[in-house]
Amino acid sequence: MIISELAKQKPFIITSELTPPKGPDYGNTLKAADSMEPFVDAINVTDGQSAVMRMGSLGVCRLLADRGNEPVFQLTCRDRNRIALQSELLNAFGLGIRNVLCLTGDHVALGDHPDAKQVFDLDSVSLLWAVQRLNEGFDMRKNALNGATELCAGAVVNPNAWPIEPQLLKMERKIRTGARFFQTQAVFDVSKLRPFVDLARRMKVPLLAGVLLLKTPSMARYVNARVPGVEIPENLITELERSADPTKTGIEIAARIIVESKEICQGVHLITGGREELVKEILEKADMLP
Numbered sequence: 001m002i003i004s005e006l007a008k009q010k011p012f013i014i015t016s017e018l019t020p021p022k023g024p025d026y027g028n029t030l031k032a033a034d035s036m037e038p039f040v041d042a043i044n045v046t047d048g049q050s051a052v053m054r055m056g057s058l059g060v061c062r063l064l065a066d067r068g069n070e071p072v073f074q075l076t077c078r079d080r081n082r083i084a085l086q087s088e089l090l091n092a093f094g095l096g097i098r099n100v101l102c103l104t105g106d107h108v109a110l111g112d113h114p115d116a117k118q119v120f121d122l123d124s125v126s127l128l129w130a131v132q133r134l135n136e137g138f139d140m141r142k143n144a145l146n147g148a149t150e151l152c153a154g155a156v157v158n159p160n161a162w163p164i165e166p167q168l169l170k171m172e173r174k175i176r177t178g179a180r181f182f183q184t185q186a187v188f189d190v191s192k193l194r195p196f197v198d199l200a201r202r203m204k205v206p207l208l209a210g211v212l213l214l215k216t217p218s219m220a221r222y223v224n225a226r227v228p229g230v231e232i233p234e235n236l237i238t239e240l241e242r243s244a245d246p247t248k249t250g251i252e253i254a255a256r257i258i259v260e261s262k263e264i265c266q267g268v269h270l271i272t273g274g275r276e277e278l279v280k281e282i283l284e285k286a287d288m289l290p
């Protein structure tokens with residue numbers, strides 16, 4: 001079920017994230033999806049996350065759909081021009097994928113092919129507009145299609161940004177351009193979500209708080225140093241450093257954020273960084289199992 005419709009039926013939505021394999025063997029990827037599927041409403045499949053070459057998002061989305069999962073097709077603007085992006089959206093619809101998260105994409109300097117040519121013909125806002133046009137039965141050049149898509153476009157917002165006003169303005173622009181749900185960057189101070197939740201409620205779109213599993217203190221410090229738009233408070237890093245089992249402590253921190261988010265948000269988006277088997281334990285700790 002598309003996320004915008006699911007939000008009308010469920011008071012709290014849980015999505016999670018899955019990274020495609022770096023190679024053609026997708027067996028472990030499907031096992032990871034199976035470990036999460038009973039406990040989440042949809043599974044995002046990343047698209048060249050951190051500019052690392054992997055199996056494509058759309059192929060993995062189709063594999064998940066064949067197994068009865070609800071995939072969210074992440075689509076970035078970094079690697080494709082507007083012709084290819086529109087074709088990919090038509091491909092997704094033709095393959096039965098309905099949820100698509102529109103992203104600008106990470107710079108290639110972050111990834112394993114730093115000499116690759118970037119495209120960025122569109123950005124996330126104009127990609128949302130492209131989805132809206134396809135849903136109306138036209139391409140971006142106003143050429144009529146032989147039919148119309150029925151895609152549910154989502155977008156990302158960053159509550160950690162300062163000042164927040166430009167982010168709120170961009171969020172509103174994304175809504176007016178067709179965004180029907182939002183997933184946020186990882187948040188560790190839930191109070192930062194409130195202005196974004198207020199806007200989402202006013203404009204009647206669900207907002208899901210990003211919850212990142214911290215596995216080690218070094219991971220937390222790496223995120224602070226290298227991942228734009230995410231800020232992990234020093235007290236949480238200290239909590240990890242003092243723990244005999246940092247991953248267990250990271251699970252407890254994630255569970256606390258979920259509980260706090262439930263008070264104001266319509267859902268959460270779990271990011272486990274390859275530890276998909278821990279989704280059940282995180283949700284159990286947060287008393288969120290079905």
